[in-house]
Amino acid sequence: MNGLLQRAKARLSSSRxxxxxxxxxxxxxxxxxxxxxxxxxxxxxxxxxxxxxxSSSPPxxxxxxxxxxxxxxxxxxxxxxxxxxxxPSSTPQDPYHFLYLFDTVFLVxxxxxxxxxxxxxxxxxxxxxxxxxxxxxxxxxxxYFMNHRNDAHPSQGYTCIRQGAQVESxxxxxxxxxxxxxxxxxxxxxxxxxERLSSEVEGRGGDFADVRPLNLIVLTDGMPGPSTSYxxxxxxxxxxxxxxxxxxxxxxxxxxxxxxGDDAEATLCLExxxxxxxxxxxxxxxxxxxxxxxxxxxxxxxxxxx
Numbered sequence: 001m002n003g004l005l006q007r008a009k010a011r012l013s014s015s016r017x018x019x020x021x022x023x024x025x026x027x028x029x030x031x032x033x034x035x036x037x038x039x040x041x042x043x044x045x046x047x048x049x050x051x052x053x054x055s056s057s058p059p060x061x062x063x064x065x066x067x068x069x070x071x072x073x074x075x076x077x078x079x080x081x082x083x084x085x086x087x088p089s090s091t092p093q094d095p096y097h098f099l100y101l102f103d104t105v106f107l108v109x110x111x112x113x114x115x116x117x118x119x120x121x122x123x124x125x126x127x128x129x130x131x132x133x134x135x136x137x138x139x140x141x142x143x144y145f146m147n148h149r150n151d152a153h154p155s156q157g158y159t160c161i162r163q164g165a166q167v168e169s170x171x172x173x174x175x176x177x178x179x180x181x182x183x184x185x186x187x188x189x190x191x192x193x194x195e196r197l198s199s200e201v202e203g204r205g206g207d208f209a210d211v212r213p214l215n216l217i218v219l220t221d222g223m224p225g226p227s228t229s230y231x232x233x234x235x236x237x238x239x240x241x242x243x244x245x246x247x248x249x250x251x252x253x254x255x256x257x258x259x260x261g262d263d264a265e266a267t268l269c270l271e272x273x274x275x276x277x278x279x280x281x282x283x284x285x286x287x288x289x290x291x292x293x294x295x296x297x298x299x300x301x302x303x304x305x306x
Contacts, residue, residue, distance in 0.1 A: 096135075099133055101212075101213060102215040103214050104142070105157075105189060105216050108122060108144070110146055110175075111176060111222065112176055114176040118295075119171070119176055125296055127297075129141070129297045130162065139159075140160045142158065143167070146182065147177065179225060179226055181230040183235050186216070186218070189216060190239055194242060197248070208248055213253065214253050218255065221261040222263050223263070223265045233272070239285065250283065255285055256288075256303060273286050289303040
């Protein structure tokens with residue numbers, strides 16, 4: 001199926017979209033003066049060695065908020081130089097400029113099976129993705145975990161993350177532990193969004209342009225469980241049905257499942273989610289991607305862009 005941004009491109013690459021894009025660019029401060037639209041996602045051997053040293057460090061306390069200043073916090077002993085990516089000006093020629101249309105939210109599987117290399121791969125990918133997303137959206141990205149909660153924030157997630165150092169701080173603090181409650185975790189993010197969508201469109205007589213489309217990217221390595229209540233199928237069907245009832249644009253909500261690792265049962269589970277449209281005759285809001293190699297920021301962006 002086509003990705004969420006592919007559907008948006010087909011619908012929004014009109015003159016109105018171009019005008020809105022230009023207006024947004026005039027309103028928002030620039031994040032970089034570079035005119036290049038290419039990114040470098042290289043990971044050096046030195047960085048791998050640093051990550052191995054970090055992984056053996058003792059646990060640190062969970063931060064109630066993510067620091068917004070450029071330097072990493074005191075417990076991040078290594079710089080983020082190898083993860084830095086140039087963030088270009090956003091132009092129609094920029095392959096990622098459609099990111100400005102969406103709020104980008106990441107849901108990270110922090111179950112026990114994510115320990116070690118998989119956890120470091122997800123951290124590194126998000127560190128590299130953050131400046132790319134922020135160069136197109138001043139709000140940055142939001143990060144949620146399936147088990148860990150940020151009790152200092154009403155959403156229990158970490159919002160408006162704008163720098164790779166903030167991602168590093170967060171992943172140094174959170175430790176993978178517990179089950180894989182995929183369905184309830186998705187509901188924790190999307191239920192408030194749908195309440196706001198319904199309130200704006202139906203309650204206040206507005207339209208869908210008043211609520212920014214949401215792109216939820218789920219990074220997981222295994223099949224939801226052990227409880228069947230952790231399966232996301234019912235929630236996805238409910239959201240897709242609700243969008244159909246509201247006659248929402250096809251790109252209003254998208255859920256991108258990115259598989260970390262090569263667990264066969266997880267692959268089958270994700271493939272079933274990709275077939276829900278035909279089974280229930282609902283709109284298609286799910287994309288699934290399995291990486292044949294290590295997880296990478298470039299690969300995630302390709303999956304999101306469709």
